[in-house]
Amino acid sequence: MREEECFTWSCTHVDDTLGHTTQLYLQSQLRQHPHSILAPSTVDSSTWLYEHMRQLCTDIGFLVCQLRSSCTSTTCPVMRANASTYYCAGSHVHPRPCSAIAYSVHTLDFAVRQVCGMHDGARVKHCQSIVRRLYRVFAHAYFHHRDVFERVESATGVYARFVNVARKYELAPESQIIIPELPTTC
Known part of the structure; x- marks a missing residue:
């Protein structure tokens, strides 16, 4: 894997019962749309x-x-x-x-x-x-x-x-x- 591919995962589904998916979703959104991040409806x-x-x-x-x-x-x-x-x-x-x-x-x-x-x-x-x-x-x-x-x-x-x-x-x-x-x- 090349360095530029390291953080290119996409996280579209967030399960609030699994704490790490919210973090992965936020990190994914920061890379894709750093100025327009919206909270998923499934996260309080x-x-x-x-x-x-x-x-x-x-x-x-x-x-x-x-x-x-x-x-x-x-x-x-x-x-x-x-x-x-x-x-x-x-x-x-x-x-x-x-x-x-x-x-x-x-x-x-x-x-x-x-x-x-x-x-x-x-x-x-x-x-x-x-x-x-x-x-x-x-x-x-x-x-x-x-x-x-x-x-x-x-x-x-x-x-x-x-x-x-x-x-x-x-x-x-x-x-x-x-x-x-x-x-x-x-």
């Missing part, structure tokens, strides 16, 4: 949100990996979205400032642990905290590493999907979305 909104959050964590991991050459503890010693705001990492015993790349990795680790530990009743509540923290990674990339942000967004559309999910499920107030509107997020 909580499961659909869960699968989006799992996939977003994977895709944001790609963004963080792409940042590693330009976003270092030397170039970005503190996590900032803009000049006046810095963020402390809550993963330390006592929250404290850390480099942007370390903050991004801590945040992604936190998000993955939270998403993997979710149960139906707490999904939206946990997702609000996850979305707020993950958005900071996008904001830092956009305002401090625009070339990397634009390259990853052009290839994956991960930011547009993230904002669309946050808006659809009301996971973040508009006041927290500080990156200017992109054509794909309007």
Whole structure:
């Protein structure tokens, strides 16, 4: 099998009793129609949100990996979205400032642990905290590493999907979305 054939499976039938088929369906739709993904009628909104959050964590991991050459503890010693705001990492015993790349990795680790530990009743509540923290990674990339942000967004559309999910499920107030509107997020 050639590399370009690796992810070309098609998933048209989703059985909600088999959790992995929802994930396969979402991944298939992302490859075929990244800007017009619709939930299948057989999947409830909580499961659909869960699968989006799992996939977003994977895709944001790609963004963080792409940042590693330009976003270092030397170039970005503190996590900032803009000049006046810095963020402390809550993963330390006592929250404290850390480099942007370390903050991004801590945040992604936190998000993955939270998403993997979710149960139906707490999904939206946990997702609000996850979305707020993950958005900071996008904001830092956009305002401090625009070339990397634009390259990853052009290839994956991960930011547009993230904002669309946050808006659809009301996971973040508009006041927290500080990156200017992109054509794909309007």
